[in-house]
Amino acid sequence: MQSPPIERLVWDLDWNLLRTFIVIAEAKSITRAAERLNLKQPSVSNALRRLEDRVGRRLLERDASRFELTDAGRLLYEQGIEVFGTISQLPSLLRSVSDDVVGHVTIAVASHVISPLFDQALAQFHAEYPRSSVTILAAASSEVAKQVKERRASFGISLVSQRDPELDYEMVYREFFGFFCGPSHRLYGRSGLTLDDLQGESSVSFQTDHIFDALRPVALLRSEAKLDANIVGVSSSLEEVRRLIIVGLGIGPLPLHVARRDIADGVLWRLPPYDAPPAIDIFLLVNAHKALNRAEKALLSGLQTLIAETPLKDRIYGG
CATH class of the missing domain: 1.10.10.10 (Winged helix-like DNA-binding domain superfamily/Winged helix DNA-binding domain)
Incomplete structure (x- = not known):
């Protein structure tokens, strides 16, 4: 040739x-x-x-x-x-060339990102720039990093297993995971349980629940509890993992602050460990090489300002 x-x-x-x-x-x-x-x-x-x-x-x-x-x-x-x-990026950049901030922001987000800080940033952004628009893409954490690296997303929020040198990382908040079961499970409603009571039980989990992935602490705890090694239900979506737990496929992990309302409503029951649950940090992912329109700059700056102004103790959920 x-x-x-x-x-x-x-x-x-x-x-x-x-x-x-x-x-x-x-x-x-x-x-x-x-x-x-x-x-x-x-x-x-x-x-x-x-x-x-x-x-x-x-x-x-x-x-x-x-x-x-x-x-x-x-x-x-x-x-x-x-x-x-x-x-x-060209259509978004061209649309934003005006006196008003009217651009579009695409945020790649891990499905279980539930944070008052993030919600506040979105609310403030909309109040200040009502003509701008936002798309939130829910994805697995690895896909979030890929979207940000390839500049398909304005920025991302997700768990991180390995840092990419081409991206910048900033911790947004820390959450704690617990094990839960649904109303039909044999352990539902029982108190005084220990990890030994979970031995051999079937389980469901997230796709990142592996020793070498973002939910490593949860994977280690599953191993310590000697849950059945065969995970019977898997999803990258928090809502779907929650569904699998509630309908009774098995024990599964969820962020404590997310499960609080379901516990109060009687659709989830918390299981051991009750002390020292595994902690997971959630990060803001930014590609410094991406040219941002004014809307992207405004929302990103607003979120970063909230992170900087909020003490770490107020960015720890469920601990």
Whole structure:
């Protein structure tokens, strides 16, 4: 494959071809990429060939049992994501060019982020800039970090297992997790229980409940309690984990401050440990390389100001 003059690549590269290649790389399939793009498979295959001709490199190795990017393909995908992140900001940036703050803010949030501080920031933002709009994307913590890194989200709020050097982190609040069961569970309503009483019980949990993931303290506690190693229900959504607990699939972890109302309503029962429950810190994730519109700057600044002005003891929930 003869390479065109490298200096011409920037001017000759077709954005639609690059966008198609990004979808192919993420879908790991020409067929699935065609479905996502609402195109016919030959059109997607042809776009890949045209892009390879344009850059003068093979970008993909695939056969019946293998689908992987070449070194050139990985490089182009990584840079393509950067380009996509920049271009995707243009409509929001252009809309915000006026005397009023009328931009849009996209926040990626882990599903169990329930914080009066965050709620206050949103309320103040809307009161001050009523013509601006907000989208909140609930996702697993790893996806939150990805959205922020790729500049698809204005900022993120989530648990953190490993810090990405390209992102900035600031602790928003600390929450404590407890184990709970629903009304149909055999331990519901029983007091004076110990961890030994949980041994062998079936459990449900979050997708991040692993020794090497964001809910490591909860995973260690599950192991200490000798709950059945086979988790029978999993979700990245707090509401769905709550549902699995209430309907009786098994014991599950929830933030104490979130479960308080359900305990009062009689739909959840707290189980051991009652002392020294595992603590989880929730962070604000920011990509300093993302160009923010005025609405994004205003909401982010408002949240950061509230964090700075609120003592840590008032940002600890359920302890």
